């Protein structure tokens with residue numbers, strides 16, 4: 001039986017059309033193999049884009065497992081928010097990620113080449 005957090009993650013994944021809350025890259029939730037095949041990625045590469053449950057209000061700060069507090073974020077964006085010194089709050093992390101995404105400096109180059117090239121952007 002899936003945990004509450006897993007259910008909230010799945011719901012957020014669908015609500016966000018399978019895209020990361022921070023970097024807006026496509027993510028995978030169930031099948032890494034299918035995702036990797038679609039975008040021609042190695043499994044090592046695809047791991048970065050695994051959908052994770054991200055607490056907007058961090059758990060260490062008392063944020064709970066509720067629908068309003070859970071968004072879907074790729075593994076890389078989630079991990080980097082909580083890395084290093086003080087974890088950024090979600091709004092600042094989103095601004096930070098969006099700024100670096102515009103400069104194509106957040107993800108590895110293959111993300112921009114293989115996942116985000118459609119749409120003529």
Ligand SMILES: [Zn+2]
Nearest residue numbers: 020023074077
């Ligand atoms: Zn992301």
